[in-house]
């Protein structure tokens with residue numbers, strides 16, 4: 001059997017199941033959406049099924065994170081939940097991880113079988129216990145991995161959180177928002193259920209906008225053009241709510257003389273499988289992108305500004321889909337940096353005079369390894385670029401990571417703990433915060449609105465487009 005290699009976060013795809021198991025899982029998810037939990041497959045209660053899945057899916061990297069914790073508490077200060085609620089021990093990463101750790105100990109570790117009271121081992125007994133677990137792993141953690149980076153034992157709490165989410169998702173015990181978005185992505189190939197007609201119409205609309213802006217009728221936004229150097233993939237939010245970001249990219253590609261295309265199918269680089277812990281959804285969505293690149297014989301896959309989309313498509317997706325990477329896969333910010341370095345585009349920084357700070361997305365800096373690349377671009381296109389503190393891999397989450405923006409029931413807690421992010425943003429004194437993630441745009445905008453901060457959220461493509469000079 002082919003051995004699966006973990007991605008940079010240590011995530012390893014779960015083994016694929018049979019068609020009938022898959023159908024049963026989806027039926028169960030549907031039943032939850034209708035407000036009732038039901039037994040899974042052979043009539044096994046959810047709690048028993050949960051333990052069965054746990055035993056079958058445990059991997060070596062998970063086992064290490066489950067057993068290596070020495071409960072030193074050093075991770076507590078990394079977590080914005082705990083920093084905002086320092087008197088609440090249930091907000092510490094170690095408490096959250098312990099909720100699955102105690103089940104592992106009771107079910108799979110000899111200490112928990114022999115002396116469960118000593119190692120605090122226990123197993124879920126009913127749906128109420130599983131719902132409590134759901135509220136911890138979906139509701140009190142944005143899977144930002146800041147605690148992971150700061151654990152001296154290398155415990156990956158976010159990996160445990162995602163693993164637990166995956167087990168609950170399998171049973172259909174998920175927040176309604178996660179269910180809805182996952183269903184849309186399964187059924188339509190994109191997480192916002194954008195129809196093909198809407199997709200193509202929006203691209204044509206943006207093409208006309210760029211033609212008018214550049215006074216150049218030759219501008220194209222090509223779809224399904226074979227043998228291009230760049231296959232551009234986007235976040236459905238760009239079609240639905242922010243089509244200007246597609247126009248910015250089209251304008252820059254045109255000026256750079258890029259041979260590029262979007263695919264007609266496989267254009268959604270976002271991936272709710274990362275948030276729900278469902279590796280099969282992850283494989284399906286990332287696989288659509290890889291298949292589009294192969295079908296069109298694209299030279300490279302370029303991912304628009306999206307944190308979890310970048311991590312999923314660039315890193316984890318190849319593992320989930322059990323595919324080797326055959327085309328280089330990069331963020332559009334890397335592409336922009338290359339255009340600047342090669343002189344394919346020229347910019348005038350004086351067109352961006354408002355002070356700009358940069359918010360590193362967790363999935364890009366901490367889990368995706370892109371830290372310097374956006375800074376190199378921003379220093380060339382802005383007059384006043386200033387760092388926030390902390391930054392880079394140590395930056396705080398926008399608070400909307402881990403799919404939390406889709407989970408309305410956890411919004412009050414999310415905004416309460418966002419106080420940490422609000423203080424960090426305010427301290428920069430910048431008028432704009434730039435982020436290379438559409439999810440962070442919404443997360444930060446929510447924080448800025450809630451805490452009444454005088455700051456606008458922008459993206460790298462916005463700033464580069466504004467600074468872009470006409471070709472010589």
Ligand code: SF4
Nearest residue numbers: 069070072073075151
């Ligand atoms: S997860 Fe790491 S930092 Fe946190 S308590 Fe355990 S060993 Fe200490």
Ligand code: SF4
Nearest residue numbers: 079141142144145147
């Ligand atoms: S992953 Fe982030 S939100 Fe979750 S426990 Fe760790 S630091 Fe807190």
